[in-house]
Amino acid sequence: MLLERTEYVVIATLQPAITLEWVSTSSDTFGTSAVFRWRTRDISTGHIVIQILRGNTVVYTFPNRTPNTDWVEETWVRVPPRGSFTIYAYWSGDPTINASLTGSIVANPMLSAIWYVNNAPAGTDITVERGTFVFARLTLHGSDQPLFWIASGVAVLYNPPSPPGYWDNYILDIPVNTTILGTYDFTAILENIARYLRMVVVADTSNAQVEVEWSGGNVFRYGQLAQARWRTRDTDISEQVELFYIHNGTRHVLGTVAPSTTWQPFSWSVIPPRGSLVMGAKLLIADREAVVAGTIAPDVEFNVRLTSSSSFFLSDPTAQFVFNISVNQSEHPIRVYRNGTLIQSFTPSGAWWDSQLFTWSDRPSAVGIYVYRFVLENENREFSFTTQVLGDSVLSPSVEIEWVGANTAVFGDYLYYRVRVTNSVSSAQVYYVRGSTELLLQTVPNDGNWHTYPFRVRPPRGTFALYARVTAHNLLEIIEGTAQAQPRLRVEPQFPLYMPENIPFRPEFLIFVHGSDRDVLIYENGALLERLTPPNDGYWYNSSYSWYYIDRVGTAERPIIYEFYLENERDANNQPIMVRVVVNFYRERQSDALLLERTEFVALSASEEPPEPSEDSYVRLFFVYKLYGTAVYFHVMGYSAVASYHRRTGASFLISDTRRMPARRYLVIETGGSRE
């Protein structure tokens, strides 16, 4: 029922509005037209205001427009800055009736650069003679940013023309200076675009010439003087010569001098690194140069020697490994690696090693094997040494034997030797060795001390050896000595050598033998009577031997000759060593001769008893037998007289004045009564 009572009322009202929309694209570059259109509804009074806003700022206001319900197109040319803009339209009758449209301005920078030589395009890399008219033509577009023109490191700023405040196919010509020879690089930068131009300014064409040649070789060591010479021809009056060298591609100017038509030397002292060396001269105005090429090739020397022992015991506090290092003509460092680890570096004090010789030592602190590598870096040269530090537990046993003093002596004399046994578990034995004979002489304690022992030289003569042995360690040391003979033979007959004939006597001799290992042969009238052999130790050494034979009887006609030989021994003159004893006999004895032979006479003054003698102070004549007589007569006679006197008087004793040689005078002793 309620529904039926509802009254519907239709009310007609006005709804004013403004509509905006794009005709062109909303976003474009500087200078392009932003085209849009507008229309109104239910607006019949007032006018429409259209504005361009950048942010909140109104940058342009269109003339007032009459409201129009049909689409009306409007155009606005985009100007910097780049960014967004707003098209804003409102009704003057009620600004709340409005509309807006958003667009944007973007940059599209473009830059080209090209040389113009004598007003003609010539590319980007030109070579021109001095004084040529040259400018760079830059074409800029689509940017509101400044242009940077960089010439020889100096930047010049060009702002875009204003209006319109941006580059719009703008042509910018920048002239450059060509009065100075050289190479010039220019850079034009617009926003993120860079263009590069190069210009080389050269001198006018000339006939000037320059020559360069080496003075000597062209291969150099470090420190050597690289010498060249130069000369010029047909140069301009204002010409200058620049002398230079190029070391591994880097050019260095030595100086500038006036031209010369005669050869002029110039030089440079070579330094590392090795490689190429070019020396040259350049005509600055004519812009011509001449060069010679050489090589820096030092003859590298590197040597390392281990001058100490290659091993030592850790217990030795001063031991170390010592190396001698010599190096020459290299600029590179020496590295020392021990078991692969770098432990030392050496670098030359100057620019290179110049005949350096030095010593380096190292002492590892632990037992082990150490491999030292000495490397001359970059030279492919190295030395390697294997060394060892030993612990005390590996001391090696040793036995030493040596003579103390001489090693040569005569039979029976003593030589001395000494022996030392170290680090051994057992004692050493010393043997006398001669041929197959081996005789133990001594046992030497293994206490590490020297022990000195005598050795008595024994036959046979010649070289013998002493062996010092440690069987446990299989050690053997040998020294050699020489046994020599020094034979001597002396015989003293114990009976008179001048005796009456036909009276038995006993040939008894005292034989002294020394320094020989040979037998003594005894001959009587050429017949071998006996052979005496050396004592048990095989040689005679101050030996005294009493030898006698059965009683003999002699005759006056024939002396008995006893000869004693040391068998096969020779003296210094290569003569046999022998003694000859001749026993002579006489006949025609006096009647009292027998009595005389059995008489002892003592020459003493009757009243004088001799004091206890400390030495001989009197003369006593001893005879084998008692001598009885009332008087004793002494005569001194010559050889020619004594025989007849003796025969005539029967004088009892004849004492010759020599022992073995023919006597010149005899002392004749006779006893009895009156001489008459």
Place this chain on the structure above:
Amino acid sequence: MNFYRWRILTGPILFGLQAVFILRGLRIDHTLFTGGAIPVPLFRGVRPVYVAVDSALPAGYDIQYDYDAGTLTLYRWNGTDWVPANSITDTLNLRVLFIYETMRAS
């Protein structure tokens, strides 16, 4: 330094009225001896009439007195003959008997 040296062993011992015996020691140093004669001492200005050397000479050696020159000479047997010695291997200590005639000297 002489290679020889004389030493008195006994003083003069008178024999009868005419002679004296004198026994002297003679030392010949082998390190200095290179040969040569040995003059004998005089007694009251005269030479001895008899000189004899004892048996201490080693084998192969002998000493002879030259009555004209008044000197002793050491000889060596070279195997065939007696020749003056110019070396000895050991120093010799000898005794030498001298007999001088005193009457004639006075």
